[in-house]
Amino acid sequence: MSSQDNRRKAATQTGLYLIVITAILVMANVLSSGAYWQKDVTKNERYTLSDGSGRLVKSLKGPLQVDAYVTRGLASLDTYVRDLTDLLKQYEQKGGENFKFTIIEAKTDEQKQTAKEEGLQDMPFAELSQTEGQSAAITQGYMGLVFKYGSKKLVIPALDTRRVDGLEFWISNKIREIRDSADNNEYKFAIITGKDELKLGDTNLVPRQQGQQSPSMQQILTSAFPFYKFEELDLKDGETEIDPEFRGVIITQPRKDYTEKELRRVDQFLMRGGKSLVVWASAVGLKPNDASMSATLNLHGLDKLLEGYGVKMNKDAVFDHAAQFRLPILTQSGIAAIGHPGIVHAINEDDSDEASNMLNSSFPAFFRMPEMAFPYPSSLEVLKDKQPGASFTTVVRTSSDSSVTTSETVDMALFSSAGLKKWTAEGDLKRFTIGVAVEAEPGKGKLKAALGAGDGIEMAAETDDARVLVVSASQFITNPFAYSGNGPEMGGQFAMFGGMGGDPQLQQVGQAYAQRYITSTILSIKNTLDWMSGDADLLAASAKLMGDPNISYKDANVESIKPTDDEETQKSKAQKNNEARSRLQVTVQSTLIFGMPLFFVALGLIRWQRRNSRRETLKL
Numbered sequence: 001m002s003s004q005d006n007r008r009k010a011a012t013q014t015g016l017y018l019i020v021i022t023a024i025l026v027m028a029n030v031l032s033s034g035a036y037w038q039k040d041v042t043k044n045e046r047y048t049l050s051d052g053s054g055r056l057v058k059s060l061k062g063p064l065q066v067d068a069y070v071t072r073g074l075a076s077l078d079t080y081v082r083d084l085t086d087l088l089k090q091y092e093q094k095g096g097e098n099f100k101f102t103i104i105e106a107k108t109d110e111q112k113q114t115a116k117e118e119g120l121q122d123m124p125f126a127e128l129s130q131t132e133g134q135s136a137a138i139t140q141g142y143m144g145l146v147f148k149y150g151s152k153k154l155v156i157p158a159l160d161t162r163r164v165d166g167l168e169f170w171i172s173n174k175i176r177e178i179r180d181s182a183d184n185n186e187y188k189f190a191i192i193t194g195k196d197e198l199k200l201g202d203t204n205l206v207p208r209q210q211g212q213q214s215p216s217m218q219q220i221l222t223s224a225f226p227f228y229k230f231e232e233l234d235l236k237d238g239e240t241e242i243d244p245e246f247r248g249v250i251i252t253q254p255r256k257d258y259t260e261k262e263l264r265r266v267d268q269f270l271m272r273g274g275k276s277l278v279v280w281a282s283a284v285g286l287k288p289n290d291a292s293m294s295a296t297l298n299l300h301g302l303d304k305l306l307e308g309y310g311v312k313m314n315k316d317a318v319f320d321h322a323a324q325f326r327l328p329i330l331t332q333s334g335i336a337a338i339g340h341p342g343i344v345h346a347i348n349e350d351d352s353d354e355a356s357n358m359l360n361s362s363f364p365a366f367f368r369m370p371e372m373a374f375p376y377p378s379s380l381e382v383l384k385d386k387q388p389g390a391s392f393t394t395v396v397r398t399s400s401d402s403s404v405t406t407s408e409t410v411d412m413a414l415f416s417s418a419g420l421k422k423w424t425a426e427g428d429l430k431r432f433t434i435g436v437a438v439e440a441e442p443g444k445g446k447l448k449a450a451l452g453a454g455d456g457i458e459m460a461a462e463t464d465d466a467r468v469l470v471v472s473a474s475q476f477i478t479n480p481f482a483y484s485g486n487g488p489e490m491g492g493q494f495a496m497f498g499g500m501g502g503d504p505q506l507q508q509v510g511q512a513y514a515q516r517y518i519t520s521t522i523l524s525i526k527n528t529l530d531w532m533s534g535d536a537d538l539l540a541a542s543a544k545l546m547g548d549p550n551i552s553y554k555d556a557n558v559e560s561i562k563p564t565d566d567e568e569t570q571k572s573k574a575q576k577n578n579e580a581r582s583r584l585q586v587t588v589q590s591t592l593i594f595g596m597p598l599f600f601v602a603l604g605l606i607r608w609q610r611r612n613s614r615r616e617t618l619k620l
Contacts, residue, residue, distance in 0.1 A: 249276070
């Protein structure tokens with residue numbers, strides 16, 4: 001081939017390259033000018049609007065205006081405002097004419113006054129310098145949202161600029177709140193009372209501090225999700241009929257027995273169709289403010305109702321010796337890890353099969369949750385022959401190294417006279433079920449009455465629209481260490497002084513428990529309410545509050561620690577596992593730091609070698 005032909009070929013290739021580059025630039029400009037598209041590869045779809053949020057804005061009956069008051073000037077704030085704007089654009093694309101937003105940077109006195117009148121908070125923002133020692137940049141301004149829908153207005157007065165992953169959750173819930181308020185939508189749930197039960201209104205989520213009022217689960221739920229309403233209902237030995245206006249009935253851990261007539265009232269309610277029942281209770285009962293943590297086993301009659309629905313609750317206490325949770329607390333000798341096998345730490349393992357995965361994170365109550373704590377469970381058995389027309393889903397299991405005790409009293413104490421209590425496994429070790437859902441859907445099956453008519457109570461024999469969830473953890477809805485370690489609540493005029501007395505050691509553990517598990521517990525309860533009301537559209541948005549999971553060390557555990565191992569063997573295996581995890585960390589870090597650059601270097605060398613080979617061929 002002549003040199004002239006080579007020059008002509010090179011010119012042709014150069015022209016093609018220029019055309020390709022021009023086309024890329026044109027497409028980039030087109031996309032940036034209006035069209036919006038991105039590929040989100042994060043597990044929780046962190047950067048993509050969930051389908052449920054899209055359906056929510058499409059359900060609006062009129063225009064919703066969102067005014068976003070923002071502050072710029074710091075790198076972190078600029079990034080946050082960009083992400084907020086991108087998210088609001090996605091809402092706008094889904095909502096069309098019924099969703100509009102405006103970005104307002106309040107700089108003038110008039111704009112600042114308007115922001116203040118709208119209910120926004122004027123806040124300081126600071127950013128540490130990454131290059132100039134400990135210096136910091138500080139600015140003042142607003143970062144909040146104002147929602148206007150018809151005659152209704154709601155405000156998020158201040159957004160947390162440190163986290164963008166929860167933005168969709170709070171925005172979608174505000175949209176739902178303002179929509180339901182304007183459209184008079186109401187979701188009411190009955191909480192059975194009169195059984196000396198653990199209440200959603202108990203203030204045991206965190207250790208009580210003297211002079212401070214503690215929050216309750218019910219207070220948090222009604223404040224963050226006001227479209228949900230709770231009413232306490234005393235069945236009064238079965239004389240009280242449950243109002244069909246309720247979406248569902250909630251039973252929490254009782255300390256008094258249910259009569260058969262009371263249980264029949266719950267059965268009657270469920271057989272009306274379109275209703276739900278959730279039981280957060282087990283056979284393991286502890287007294288509040290009792291630092292001895294002595295438990296008694298009693299089913300209080302709940303087994304009669306649940307067994308009729310195909311879920312047998314056993315009179316036992318489950319101890320998980322392999323998956324017990326660990327909480328770091330400060331001791332005189334340093335940081336110590338506190339464990340308790342009576343509290344099951346269930347994790348979702350994506351690569352586990354359905355029969356061994358501890359936490360079913362596809363089920364609405366635990367949707368996309370990586371881990372949950374289940375204090376003081378009892379074992380459950382699924383009896384499908386009791387409900388052949390319903391579908392059963394096991395939602396929570398223990399690890400395979402679990403045992404049960406059936407003693408009338410069970411010592412759940414965390415500490416002994418010698419210090420931290422040492423737990424030993426007794427009896428056969430296996431996996432136990434501690435969470436089950438039973439459902440009947442129109443066209444797919446039916447749920448039969450558990451007890452049926454009787455005691456002067458009439459009810460349908462079956463329904464094709466009902467759901468039952470049993471989570472057999474007696475203190476799932478609270479903080480077990482604050483429950484036992486707090487002093488008694490000060491009622492009446494003394495309530496303002498907060499907690500007094502209590503066990504300092506349990507309160508310290510309770511603080512660590514609250515930081516680790518209470519947020520996920522709140523989200524799980526909120527998701528359960530969505531499931532009960534038949535409105536599970538926003539589960540994906542809720543999951544984004546949990547953040548991305550950490551690196552998994554499952555495959556790095558070279559030594560399986562068994563509860564039957566002696567203390568010295570357990571320490572040796574734990575040391576080997578720690579070393580294996582360290583090696584895994586180094587491998588991951590090295591791959592991220594050097595792997596990708598080396599890959600592109602190798603790719604470049606291969607291309608360079610191929611070009612040289614082509615040139616040599618052309619010369620020949």
